[in-house]
Amino acid sequence: MINTSIKPLHLLFLVVCLPIQVVIAAEYNVHGILDFRVKHINSSEQGYLTGGQGKLGLGDGVHFSAAQIGADLSVSWDNGLSAHGVFNAYPEATGDGESTALGLTEIYLKYRSLPNTAGYRIQTKAGLFYPEISLENNAYAWASKDTLDSSTLNTWIGEEIRVVGSEIKLTRLGRINGDKYDLSFSATAFINNDPAGALLAWHGWAVSNRQTLWNEQRTFPWFPARQGGQKLAGQADKSDPFLELDSRVGYHTRGEWKLRGKGSISAGYYDNRAIPYKVVDGQYGWRTRFYHLGTRWRLSDNLSLTAQYLSGDTLMQSQAKEDVVNNDYASGFVALHYNWHALVANKKHKSTLRVEDFSVTDNDKTAGDDNNENGQALTLNHSYRLSKQWFLSAEFTVIDSHRPARAYTGQPVDLVETQWQFATRYFL
Amino acid sequence: MLKHSLFFRFFVIRFSLLRFGLPIFSVLIFTFASTSVQACTKEDPTCVQVRVNNVKNQPLANMVVYLEPLANQAVPQQNKTVEISQHSKSFIPYISVSQKSAKVNFVNKDDITHHIYSADSENKFSFKIRSGETDSSAHFNHAAEIAMGCNIHDWMSGYLLVVNTPYFAKTDLQGVASFTLNELGKYRVVVWHPQMRAKNNRMIIEKKLSNTEITTFTLQKAMDDIPVQKSDDFDFISDY
Numbered sequence: 001m002i003n004t005s006i007k008p009l010h011l012l013f014l015v016v017c018l019p020i021q022v023v024i025a026a027e028y029n030v031h032g033i034l035d036f037r038v039k040h041i042n043s044s045e046q047g048y049l050t051g052g053q054g055k056l057g058l059g060d061g062v063h064f065s066a067a068q069i070g071a072d073l074s075v076s077w078d079n080g081l082s083a084h085g086v087f088n089a090y091p092e093a094t095g096d097g098e099s100t101a102l103g104l105t106e107i108y109l110k111y112r113s114l115p116n117t118a119g120y121r122i123q124t125k126a127g128l129f130y131p132e133i134s135l136e137n138n139a140y141a142w143a144s145k146d147t148l149d150s151s152t153l154n155t156w157i158g159e160e161i162r163v164v165g166s167e168i169k170l171t172r173l174g175r176i177n178g179d180k181y182d183l184s185f186s187a188t189a190f191i192n193n194d195p196a197g198a199l200l201a202w203h204g205w206a207v208s209n210r211q212t213l214w215n216e217q218r219t220f221p222w223f224p225a226r227q228g229g230q231k232l233a234g235q236a237d238k239s240d241p242f243l244e245l246d247s248r249v250g251y252h253t254r255g256e257w258k259l260r261g262k263g264s265i266s267a268g269y270y271d272n273r274a275i276p277y278k279v280v281d282g283q284y285g286w287r288t289r290f291y292h293l294g295t296r297w298r299l300s301d302n303l304s305l306t307a308q309y310l311s312g313d314t315l316m317q318s319q320a321k322e323d324v325v326n327n328d329y330a331s332g333f334v335a336l337h338y339n340w341h342a343l344v345a346n347k348k349h350k351s352t353l354r355v356e357d358f359s360v361t362d363n364d365k366t367a368g369d370d371n372n373e374n375g376q377a378l379t380l381n382h383s384y385r386l387s388k389q390w391f392l393s394a395e396f397t398v399i400d401s402h403r404p405a406r407a408y409t410g411q412p413v414d415l416v417e418t419q420w421q422f423a424t425r426y427f428l
Numbered sequence: 429m430l431k432h433s434l435f436f437r438f439f440v441i442r443f444s445l446l447r448f449g450l451p452i453f454s455v456l457i458f459t460f461a462s463t464s465v466q467a468c469t470k471e472d473p474t475c476v477q478v479r480v481n482n483v484k485n486q487p488l489a490n491m492v493v494y495l496e497p498l499a500n501q502a503v504p505q506q507n508k509t510v511e512i513s514q515h516s517k518s519f520i521p522y523i524s525v526s527q528k529s530a531k532v533n534f535v536n537k538d539d540i541t542h543h544i545y546s547a548d549s550e551n552k553f554s555f556k557i558r559s560g561e562t563d564s565s566a567h568f569n570h571a572a573e574i575a576m577g578c579n580i581h582d583w584m585s586g587y588l589l590v591v592n593t594p595y596f597a598k599t600d601l602q603g604v605a606s607f608t609l610n611e612l613g614k615y616r617v618v619v620w621h622p623q624m625r626a627k628n629n630r631m632i633i634e635k636k637l638s639n640t641e642i643t644t645f646t647l648q649k650a651m652d653d654i655p656v657q658k659s660d661d662f663d664f665i666s667d668y
Binding site for chain 1: 585
């Protein structure tokens with residue numbers, strides 16, 4: 001007969017072994033990216049990353065760099081819980097590059113339930129993470145999948161938009177409901193993104209693969225309103241985008257419709273709900289709100305499309321609640337990806353053509369701080385998969401922009417910049 | 429300065445899996461292929477054939493056909509182990525069939541982890557399966573139609589049809605499924621496919637089977653699209 005009573009020894013066994021059971025079920029993963037590049041840039045003397053007026057990360061000349069060393073670490077348990085940490089290093093490039101930076105870009109806990117009988121699944125996330133906006137930066141460590149540099153839209157997301165918060169996402173799976181589409185809706189409540197909008201105002205839209213690290217401050221070009229006695233004299237030299245200044249919770253919501261095997265359409269809205277006249281140690285609250293639309297679509301076996309559009313506003317005020325910076329902004333891109341397997345008979349070659357349009361409209365009357373700009377960019381990328389993990393890429397970018405603020409430092413208001421990049425990227 | 433060498437070493441060491449469990453090293457796998465039942469011939473007195481045609485009267489392959497005895501014919505229990513593999517982030521085969529109580533092995537042939545599940549209330553199961561592992565923890569002891577997914581890769585979709593008979597097969601390119609029966613007599617002949625647009629995704633004929641007459645089914649409606657178990661070709665997607 002089976003004896004079902006629990007004896008002390010059994011209890012000891014349970015107490016000792018149950019935690020071990022939890023450990024057993026854990027799976028540790030280390031992923032990442034190594035990205036080595038040589039660039040030839042025809043632009044301003046200095047790129048935007050070092051406070052220059054160029055729209056590219058680096059200025060004029062030839063540069064060698066490890067453009068990204070990223071590690072994407074995770075541990076996941078069988079019960080649906082996982083913990084993630086993403087670290088990125090940006091070693092100093094030759095030429096006028098910024099100094100080496102290394103740090104954390106995301107760290108969060110995630111729980112994903114199994115779908116229930118009705119086909120609904122809940123996912124929650126808590127920690128430091130990107131709100132789900134970019135359709136380009138979905139490779140490990142937030143690297144851009146199809147191009148070396150992200151679009152202006154997502155370069156900005158990587159620079160100024162990051163949240164400490166919690167997200168809940170509900171997905172209705174079509175597979176279980178006899179539908180060909182999945183629907184999902186997510187809502188995030190967050191803090192620590194109050195100064196977002198400052199860098200977009202002061203260097204405009206830019207193109208690179210650089211993400212701001214947690215606790216990192218970023219520089220921007222000089223302009224007359226920063227001088228003593230002027231309206232922005234109180235602004236710190238560098239902007240620290242991931243601060244909580246006013247204890248007000250912001251939010252992001254997003255919905256997505258995904259048609260099986262074809263593509264997806266998504267829309268979202270972000271509002272940091274910052275108090276615009278709040279200032280702490282030279283860091284202002286910027287009330288930044290925008291909506292974003294996106295689609296990924298498989299047009300044929302060889303041809304697919306990614307497109308995104310983002311538009312919003314930002315407001316920063318003096319302590320007397322007068323508008324100091326009041327901007328509207330928009331950026332959108334359409335990218336076509338072509339797989340050459342029909343012609344080359346393998347899946348190793350892929351090309352991407354991306355066209356972009358971007359603008360900032362300055363609505364305030366602050367002297368010596370003109371934030372207006374508009375421009376277009378075009379990027380051509382060809383990538384070859386050398387082996388399972390190694391990729392070789394060549395990428396050409398041209399940006400044509402009109403930015404009156406460049407005159408403050410004696411740079412041409414109208415500027416056409418070009419960049420050639422050759423890269424080898426290794427994904428782990 | 430970055431300590432490149434140390435960082436790099438840390439970086440390239442892949443802690444892929446911590447496996448303290450007891451790995452099963454020797455599993456004998458009897459693969460159930462789509463044509464597991466040997467095509468029999470008319471000369472065989474207990475050979476029966478079933479043909480499935482599409483709405484345009486053309487032969488339809490990969491349709492599941494099974495025969496359930498209606499006259500108390502004795503049916504043997506098959507000892508076949510069904511293998512459902514996860515390969516290229518898809519279920520292969522898309523449709524598996526097993527006799528109830530048969531062993532079902534899930535085999536992960538990818539280099540990543542999958543999280544296989546069924547959300548069906550009566551046949552709920554889920555397990556994570558690491559690269560290269562075989563899992564046979566799920567038991568299927570009654571007839572059921574089980575839709576399976578992967579909770580990591582939502583596009584993955586597979587079916588396991590559990591039947592109460594050893595007589596099951598998928599139609600070949602000629603749309604024909606053949607069975608060598610132990611006993612002739614009256615059977616329920618069922619054609620099933622998850623994308624068949626018919627009540628319960630089935631067509632049913634009950635009749636006395638013989639080796640001289642082919643039972644033919646012709647679909648009343650066109651088949652629905654079979655889901656494409658395909659994602660982006662890029663292998664290094666982070667789960668953002």
